[in-house]
Amino acid sequence: MDKTTRYMQRAFELAELARGRCSPNPFVGAVIVKNDTIIGEGFTQPYGSDHAEVQAIKHCTESCRDAEMYITLEPCSHYGKTPPCAKAIIESGIKSVYIGITDPNPLVKGKGIQMLKDAGITVETGFLEDVITRQLEYYLTYITRQKPFVILKSAISLDGRIAAQDGSSRWISGTESRQKTHELRQEVDAIITGIGTVLKDNPLLNVRLDNPYKQPIRVVLDAKLSIEPSSNIAQSAHQQKTLVFSSSKYTSSEKVKPLEQSGIEVVILNENEPFLNLSQVLTELYNRKISVVMVEAGTQINTSFILSRLVDKFVIFIAPKLLGGTQLAWEDIDIDNIKDALNLTNMEIMPSGTDLMLTAYPDYHR
Numbered sequence: 389m390d391k392t393t394r395y396m397q398r399a400f401e402l403a404e405l406a407r408g409r410c411s412p413n414p415f416v417g418a419v420i421v422k423n424d425t426i427i428g429e430g431f432t433q434p435y436g437s438d439h440a441e442v443q444a445i446k447h448c449t450e451s452c453r454d455a456e457m458y459i460t461l462e463p464c465s466h467y468g469k470t471p472p473c474a475k476a477i478i479e480s481g482i483k484s485v486y487i488g489i490t491d492p493n494p495l496v497k498g499k500g501i502q503m504l505k506d507a508g509i510t511v512e513t514g515f516l517e518d519v520i521t522r523q524l525e526y527y528l529t530y531i532t533r534q535k536p537f538v539i540l541k542s543a544i545s546l547d548g549r550i551a552a553q554d555g556s557s558r559w560i561s562g563t564e565s566r567q568k569t570h571e572l573r574q575e576v577d578a579i580i581t582g583i584g585t586v587l588k589d590n591p592l593l594n595v596r597l598d599n600p601y602k603q604p605i606r607v608v609l610d611a612k613l614s615i616e617p618s619s620n621i622a623q624s625a626h627q628q629k630t631l632v633f634s635s636s637k638y639t640s641s642e643k644v645k646p647l648e649q650s651g652i653e654v655v656i657l658n659e660n661e662p663f664l665n666l667s668q669v670l671t672e673l674y675n676r677k678i679s680v681v682m683v684e685a686g687t688q689i690n691t692s693f694i695l696s697r698l699v700d701k702f703v704i705f706i707a708p709k710l711l712g713g714t715q716l717a718w719e720d721i722d723i724d725n726i727k728d729a730l731n732l733t734n735m736e737i738m739p740s741g742t743d744l745m746l747t748a749y750p751d752y753h754r
Contacts, residue, residue: 395419395458396515403460406432408575412679414527418444422455441473445480453481460520462491465500474503484510488520493531530679535670537680538698542717543705553713564741565705570597576604577678582689583610592620603628611635611664613643617650625651635659666696691718697752706744
């Protein structure tokens with residue numbers, strides 16, 4: 389492994405330490421090297437705090453003058469919650485900067501690189517591009533497609549059921565898979581579920597780990613505003629931010645008021661149907677700076693997200709059980725012929741206790 393790859397790999401590892409902790413900012417890693425020795429490291433801090441580059445400079449064990457910096461993503465060049473990182477790099481005296489991938493954000497896009505070059509700093513780009521692009525998939529989707537990255541997570545039996553015929557579903561997956569689900573919840577900005585799941589399971593949809601670093605926003609799709617103020621979600625809404633999306637046709641102040649008193653924010657969409665437009669829901673979440681969501685729902689919501697081509701990634705826990713019956717993870721997704729099948733790419737399968745954990749990406753272009 390050459391020197392540049394070695395230090396960029398270290399920056400990649402540092403970026404992982406910020407995963408889920410700095411949204412909507414991208415999680416970035418930075419390494420400062422002098423005389424072939426690392427003298428400073430950093431990763432993106434929570435939103436509104438230092439970016440990776442500034443952290444690395446602050447943690448240098450000696451002067452940064454004439455040092456090299458390795459960063460997974462192009463440094464910002466604009467004033468936002470913090471000053472431009474490119475400016476901090478210039479002022480530190482760093483002489484060379486190696487960048488994994490450029491930032492597609494119109495506020496940055498090439499401007500950070502140009503700012504460094506204008507200051508006489510040597511800049512090279514294009515290192516570990518594939519792995520960094522995958523690492524930053526949430527951010528890149530949020531910026532380039534102006535929508536949150538959507539993970540559809542489900543726990544299913546080997547024959548594709550999410551519950552037994554009587555509706556019982558606890559627990560299809562094992563202890564390790566449930567642990568990983570809580571880790572995923574902690575990583576995303578929001579969890580989306582449907583009113584059917586709320587009425588049937590009365591879930592909390594929170595992170596139940598030791599010392600979680602955050603709780604995701606809960607989003608309930610409830611066109612007719614059927615959620616009860618006595619539900620677990622409503623009863624805990626003052627502790628965990630909760631949005632309930634409803635249709636203007638079915639919503640009244642009499643329904644809204646008790647929910648708002650419980651701490652729920654009711655978001656009313658201009659809809660006349662007993663179901664919600666998922667693209668409008670995601671646009672509303674995007675406008676709230678929510679960059680990644682996880683769908684944990686039942687058959688109808690899962691099917692709607694797939695049919696709408698809004699799923700960016702599947703995370704499926706497959707348990708070694710056969711359940712039979714009709715409680716499917718999704719139903720008719722408008723595919724009549726095998727040649728029209730929705731193909732999944734970049735699939736990974738790994739053990740999860742007694743289960744299997746499958747991750748894959750839908751290919752909508754075939």
